[in-house]
Amino acid sequence: xxxxxxxxxxxxxxxxxxxxxxxxxxxxxxxxxxxxxxxxxxxxxxxxxxxxxxxxxxxxxxxxxxxxxxxxxxxxxxxxxxxxxxxxxxxxxxxxxxxxxxxxxxxxxxxxxxxxxxxxxxxxxxxxxxxxxxxxxxxxxxxxxx
Numbered sequence: 099x100x101x102x103x104x105x106x107x108x109x110x111x112x113x114x115x116x117x118x119x120x121x122x123x124x125x126x127x128x129x130x131x132x133x134x135x136x137x138x139x140x141x142x143x144x145x146x147x148x149x150x151x152x153x154x155x156x157x158x159x160x161x162x163x164x165x166x167x168x169x170x171x172x173x174x175x176x177x178x179x180x181x182x183x184x185x186x187x188x189x190x191x192x193x194x195x196x197x198x199x200x201x202x203x204x205x206x207x208x209x210x211x212x213x214x215x216x217x218x219x220x221x222x223x224x225x226x227x228x229x230x231x232x233x234x235x236x237x238x239x240x241x242x243x244x
Contacts, residue, residue, distance in 0.1 A: 126200045134242035138235025154224040163228040166204040169215045185220035195220045205234035
């Protein structure tokens with residue numbers, strides 16, 4: 099019988115890392131292409147956008163969707179715990195809720211190496227829903243269609 103999986107001792111398999119990177123880049127490219135075709139303020143990312151948005155505002159009342167994200171704050175011990183508690187509530191309702199993805203650190207920038215943070219799908223949804231509700235991603239549509 100094999101031992102239980104211990105993530106602290108897991109090997110980083112190069113092929114798995116490459117597959118993750120491909121999926122994460124596909125996700126960001128798809129999202130960006132959608133934002134070029136639909137104003138973010140008119141976009142729904144999930145069937146649960148309203149619930150996610152209200153829950154996010156309740157759990158992160160000081161979150162400013164226009165502000166630049168602090169990766170250090172998000173990935174601090176306290177930040178990780180707060181995000182984990184938020185995200186785990188979607189385990190049974192949002193597909194791939196904890197799948198790795200790439201998040202822009204500011205709604206004012208495009209996806210580039212120094213403007214992105216590695217995060218999880220529910221973090222992406224919560225942050226981007228808040229940005230879209232505030233109209234902060236509409237510039238992408240306007241730029242693409244001017």
